[in-house]
Amino acid sequence: MANNSSIGIEWAERFETLLDNPGEEPAAIAPDAPDLLTPQEMGAADRLAVASGVRSSALMERAGEAVAAVAESMLPPGGRVAVLAGPGNNGGDGFVAARLLTERGYRVAVFLIGDRDSLKGDASLMARAWKGPIEAPGRDLAHGAGLIIDALFGAGLDRPIEGAAAAAIEAANESRVPILAVDLPSGVDGASGAILGQAILATETVTFFRRKPGHLLMPGRVLAGRLTLADIGHDLSILHDIGPMAFHNSPTLWLDGLPRPQLDGHKYDRGHALVVSGPITGTGAARLAARAALRIGAGLVTVASPPDAIVANAAQLTAIMVMRMYEADGLAEILADHRKNAVVIGPALGVGDGAIAMVSAALDSDAATVVDADGLTSFAATPDSLFMRIKGRGAPVVLTPHEGEFSRLFPDLGILSSKLDRAREAAMRSGAVVVLKGPDTVVAAPDGIATVADNAPADLATAGAGDVLAGMIGGLMAQQMPAFEAATAGVWLHGAAAAHVGRGLISEDLPEALPAVLSALAGP
Ligand SMILES: NC(=O)C1=CN([C@@H]2O[C@H](COP(=O)(O)OP(=O)(O)OC[C@H]3O[C@@H](n4cnc5c(N)ncnc54)[C@H](OP(=O)(O)O)[C@@H]3O)[C@@H](O)[C@H]2O)[C@@H](O)CC1
Ligand SMILES: Nc1ncnc2c1ncn2[C@@H]1O[C@H](COP(=O)(O)OP(=O)(O)O)[C@@H](O)[C@H]1O
Numbered sequence: 001m002a003n004n005s006s007i008g009i010e011w012a013e014r015f016e017t018l019l020d021n022p023g024e025e026p027a028a029i030a031p032d033a034p035d036l037l038t039p040q041e042m043g044a045a046d047r048l049a050v051a052s053g054v055r056s057s058a059l060m061e062r063a064g065e066a067v068a069a070v071a072e073s074m075l076p077p078g079g080r081v082a083v084l085a086g087p088g089n090n091g092g093d094g095f096v097a098a099r100l101l102t103e104r105g106y107r108v109a110v111f112l113i114g115d116r117d118s119l120k121g122d123a124s125l126m127a128r129a130w131k132g133p134i135e136a137p138g139r140d141l142a143h144g145a146g147l148i149i150d151a152l153f154g155a156g157l158d159r160p161i162e163g164a165a166a167a168a169i170e171a172a173n174e175s176r177v178p179i180l181a182v183d184l185p186s187g188v189d190g191a192s193g194a195i196l197g198q199a200i201l202a203t204e205t206v207t208f209f210r211r212k213p214g215h216l217l218m219p220g221r222v223l224a225g226r227l228t229l230a231d232i233g234h235d236l237s238i239l240h241d242i243g244p245m246a247f248h249n250s251p252t253l254w255l256d257g258l259p260r261p262q263l264d265g266h267k268y269d270r271g272h273a274l275v276v277s278g279p280i281t282g283t284g285a286a287r288l289a290a291r292a293a294l295r296i297g298a299g300l301v302t303v304a305s306p307p308d309a310i311v312a313n314a315a316q317l318t319a320i321m322v323m324r325m326y327e328a329d330g331l332a333e334i335l336a337d338h339r340k341n342a343v344v345i346g347p348a349l350g351v352g353d354g355a356i357a358m359v360s361a362a363l364d365s366d367a368a369t370v371v372d373a374d375g376l377t378s379f380a381a382t383p384d385s386l387f388m389r390i391k392g393r394g395a396p397v398v399l400t401p402h403e404g405e406f407s408r409l410f411p412d413l414g415i416l417s418s419k420l421d422r423a424r425e426a427a428m429r430s431g432a433v434v435v436l437k438g439p440d441t442v443v444a445a446p447d448g449i450a451t452v453a454d455n456a457p458a459d460l461a462t463a464g465a466g467d468v469l470a471g472m473i474g475g476l477m478a479q480q481m482p483a484f485e486a487a488t489a490g491v492w493l494h495g496a497a498a499a500h501v502g503r504g505l506i507s508e509d510l511p512e513a514l515p516a517v518l519s520a521l522a523g524p
């Protein structure tokens, strides 16, 4: 199907290459390793590592070593450390770090939730190797400490934190002492980034082998602070067996597929994007989207304008063309010209039957289609009719809702705590690539492959930013970039453009920042 994504497949192929040419990989873990593993997948990675001959206690020793190394960078020589250890293997990592830091001259106090005799397996082993005292945490657990190591709960957290552990988290947060979290800030669900009961607000977090979705999804991303990814001895080949379905949105994933102008190329080779304008009271959104489509490389861009808005549009456009459009039939006529191979519809379109008819006309065409804003809201009462049209066509569709628009189209998915799951369900149900926007924008394809972005500065929460994103994705699809890749690249480039502009950003700045961002990506 046209919407299917190739990122997962391409990345898997790249691993094959890395495995065949190990010399080409500078370290076991590339710093931009994009795979995200859920806690369950990470558990499987640990089991696979053990099955391949790595001792689980060796994994824990290296995990504790990685924690100790970051702790040292956060402490003055001989500084005081409070280690909070939990009842599972996360606590085991804490005991290793406590031992190593003591050996290196730091003054370490260990506070355990539960008792040492209840610890099992490697955690029990590491607790026995700790020769110092073990205390029960009280309100003053951080007293005199220069650093708290949070080793209460990691990948094994499976219910809301209460009681003594919740009180310890509260005391740690209130102490204002910097906190280094082991694997995850305790209380953060590694799959969703959601808080289960109570959570540590970490200064830094050390995680192992691969990041988890909860390190990137809100609020987990903020609670984790600065993230270090440590190699503790997993072989890369493990990823083949696991087959990750979620990826960190970084250029590593899509840069090879980003359209580039060719020396022997022609503007007609770079596609023709059509952006549908709203009525006279709402024409700016379409112009923002159109400008973004042109800046991102579409060869030609046309704004299809209702007759009452044609003067407003024409007066403010130069390189972008304007065409008069008489409602849905007019749009269908314009799109009958197959050279117009991508259409962006929805920004400031107005909500109602007229908008439904126009979106339907766009979906009846052969053009790759981005449906945004009012184009989505108009289907709040009849979402299935939108999904049926999407599934019934050959060309790809990208839906770009923010959380409000999303909840109108998929009201029952609000119960899912994971933004990743919400976007995936929506993609599966609608047959479209879904871009669920926000500070942690998720792009999901109907086959379950998804990306999570973390590069959007808060400045992007400004009027019209979404219109620009829709135009960028449409502009990439006009250049034949597949829908999932176009959406993923569009989201990253949108964030990068905002970061390039910095403070004072308004949406008009975003298309203008694209040349710098694209040039930097293209290299010297
Ligand atoms: N596996 C490996 O090889 C490696 C793993 N590594 C490390 O192991 C960590 C995962 O370890 P894990 O699976 O033992 O889980 P962990 O996060 O310690 O917590 C589970 C414990 O907490 C309990 N519990 C859960 N929720 C609770 C709650 N709300 N309130 C109270 N209790 C709760 C639950 O017990 P339960 O009561 O459910 O029986 C269980 O005892 C991982 O994050 C990484 O740091 C590294 O060393 C590298 C090698
Ligand atoms: N707090 C935030 N941090 C970073 N990016 C954000 C934040 N809030 C929103 N965004 C991004 O800003 C854009 C806003 O889009 P949208 O809500 O559609 O606004 P508009 O309708 O005004 O264009 C989206 O790309 C979204 O991902």
Ligand SMILES: [K+]
Pocket (backbone or CB within 6 Å): 090, 150, 151, 152, 153, 154, 181, 182, 183, 184, 185, 186
């Ligand atoms: K932790």
